[in-house]
Amino acid sequence: MKSLFDQTEFAGLKLKNRFIRSATYDGVADEGGHVTEELFQIYENLAKGGVGTIITGLTAVTDREQLSPGQMGIYDDSFITEYKRLINVIHQHDTNIIVQLASLGSQNSPSETTGKVVWGPSAVEDSNYKVTPQEMTLEDISFLQTAFADAALRAQKAGFDGIQLHAAHGYLLSKFLTPYYNRRTDNYGGTIENRARMIFETYQAIREKVGPTYPILIKINSDDFMDDGMSFEECKYVCQKLTALGINAVEISGGSPSSRLNEGVVRGIKAPEQEEYFKRYAAEIGQEIHVPVIAVGGNREFTSITKLINELPIEYIALSRPLICESDLIKRWQDGDMKSAKCVSCNKCFRRGGTLCIFNRRKQSAPQ
Numbered sequence: 001m002k003s004l005f006d007q008t009e010f011a012g013l014k015l016k017n018r019f020i021r022s023a024t025y026d027g028v029a030d031e032g033g034h035v036t037e038e039l040f041q042i043y044e045n046l047a048k049g050g051v052g053t054i055i056t057g058l059t060a061v062t063d064r065e066q067l068s069p070g071q072m073g074i075y076d077d078s079f080i081t082e083y084k085r086l087i088n089v090i091h092q093h094d095t096n097i098i099v100q101l102a103s104l105g106s107q108n109s110p111s112e113t114t115g116k117v118v119w120g121p122s123a124v125e126d127s128n129y130k131v132t133p134q135e136m137t138l139e140d141i142s143f144l145q146t147a148f149a150d151a152a153l154r155a156q157k158a159g160f161d162g163i164q165l166h167a168a169h170g171y172l173l174s175k176f177l178t179p180y181y182n183r184r185t186d187n188y189g190g191t192i193e194n195r196a197r198m199i200f201e202t203y204q205a206i207r208e209k210v211g212p213t214y215p216i217l218i219k220i221n222s223d224d225f226m227d228d229g230m231s232f233e234e235c236k237y238v239c240q241k242l243t244a245l246g247i248n249a250v251e252i253s254g255g256s257p258s259s260r261l262n263e264g265v266v267r268g269i270k271a272p273e274q275e276e277y278f279k280r281y282a283a284e285i286g287q288e289i290h291v292p293v294i295a296v297g298g299n300r301e302f303t304s305i306t307k308l309i310n311e312l313p314i315e316y317i318a319l320s321r322p323l324i325c326e327s328d329l330i331k332r333w334q335d336g337d338m339k340s341a342k343c344v345s346c347n348k349c350f351r352r353g354g355t356l357c358i359f360n361r362r363k364q365s366a367p368q
């Protein structure tokens with residue numbers, strides 16, 4: 001029988017338990033995306049709190065785009081030294097740290113107010129942010145793929161234990177997969193093979209830079225839960241192809257701010273049936289691919305998530321909101337206090353300009 005506290009290994013990465021802090025935008029980096037003392041503290045607390053692997057909040061690979069307030073960056077070599085210091089401290093707690101690389105696309109402030117570029121696969125207004133991106137040219141695509149690859153190399157040089165591509169929740173890579181937002185008629189639009197090309201090529205550009213053994217993960221939507229969105233069948237195709245290309249693990253999420261109301265991320269979890277809300281998708285993908293699947297979304301109760309890893313082809317359990325609420329949740333469970341996570345998924349932590357958990361009032365981060 002598998003335990004949540006098993007020591008495991010994949011792609012050369014040793015994990016002291018099966019808990020992963022799912023990428024969570026902390027909103028406390030400085031204006032340029034650099035590490036602040038507050039950010040440092042959040043990560044150190046997480047490491048002290050027992051989680052085996054931390055995935056950082058979404059981190060900008062280029063400063064041609066406007067960073068969200070407090071978003072982390074890794075867009076030039078000036079970041080290497082400060083991340084070395086952060087990583088060093090996390091490693092002292094026998095905890096891994098993986099950086100999530102992202103491009104925000106149209107889930108951002110408009111160019112008119114920032115003077116920065118807003119890219120999209122096509123010039124289709126984001127239904128939630130009401131921002132219309134500029135359709136990426138082939139040069140833009142190639143520039144951004146290189147920016148992802150350079151950022152990954154920087155991450156490797158700094159000592160991050162791996163990188164995760166953010167291809168979920170309506171950010172730029174996710175938008176390429178979504179027919180509603182991707183109306184291109186060239187090789188990057190149309191069929192799922194074409195819509196996923198941006199991700200496949202970005203993955204390959206990264207792999208070329210970091211070599212065959214460096215862990216590369218991806219977070220992807222199971223379904224966009226919107227009209228004319230990416231379907232689950234299409235997500236399965238993308239995961240299979242990425243596995244064939246050499247990706248090392250996939251985290252299965254779903255939805256975006258453009259999703260239909262009450263679909264995708266579950267808010268206000270009030271009953272056990274509402275927990276682990278993407279598990280059926282993660283399990284189906286786990287049956288079809290041979291790399292570890294990470295389940296995220298509504299993981300709250302110890303016995304129930306223990307079942308998840310034993311009854312379904314799921315290897316790792318990722319949590320976000322519960323660790324905003326209680327950074328020491330994993331240690332608490334390990335020490336024998338098995339009460340469910342205190343987080344009630346009220347989503348009041350989703351606040352632009354700094355997340356605040358209603359239970360601990362610790363200022364933290366902002367959007368998805």
Ligand SMILES: Cc1cc2nc3c(=O)[nH]c(=O)nc-3n(C[C@H](O)[C@H](O)[C@H](O)COP(=O)(O)O)c2cc1C
Nearest residue numbers: 022023024025057058297298319320321366367368
């Ligand atoms: C404040 C906040 C910030 C988030 N930031 C990110 C992010 O930077 N990247 C990402 O992939 N997901 C982000 N998410 C989504 C979470 O990683 C996770 O997928 C989602 O909250 C569901 O998991 P949970 O039920 O454990 O909270 C964020 C969620 C919250 C609440």
